[in-house]
Amino acid sequence: MARDSDKRNFALREDGDESSVFSGGTPRQAALKAARRLDPADSEDDADRQEIRLREKGTHKVHIYEAWAWVEEAPDDKPDWMPGDITKGNVSKQGVEHLDDI
Template identity: 65%
Template sequence: MANRSNDKRNFALRSETGEETKVFSGKMPRQAALKAARRLEAADSEEESARSEFRLREKGTKKLHIYEGWAWREQAPEDKPDWMAETITQANVSKEGIEYLDEL
């Protein structure tokens, strides 16, 4: 049997209508939520960033993780690798709760 703590899990980004548009993976729901939040419209600073609610359904379950996320741009670190852009998108999330779907 596989050790669940080492396995990546898939989380589908779910729209208001229930359509699942993108899939993000991570060991924990927060890791997938941070990846999803980086896709939000990035502000010039964390203070200016707009917060958006989004929902991630854990694939294979009826569990819906609800997050509030925000993203912003900032300068890349000085010791960045050559391939990295001058500005990068940072993100943060706050878990709002979990819901269970009646059906898939």
């Protein structure tokens, strides 16, 4: 597992506004965390795909992903504190954009 010093911060961009920050060792890891915040569908097949943009803090890079989320039943060996249904997410990288205005 990556140490804290290996983590990078990525700001979720919505209409030029950076509302949330997700951390991860890779852009995909942060994108998966952001995808779980989307409105989940009943199944992965029914999930609406949305574009999410994550700007890597300290750089001009914006990582663009297609993201979707769905609700699934928690595994049988789940801990006691975990709810019965969990939100899962997935992403597909669409590319990287470079900003000039930051």
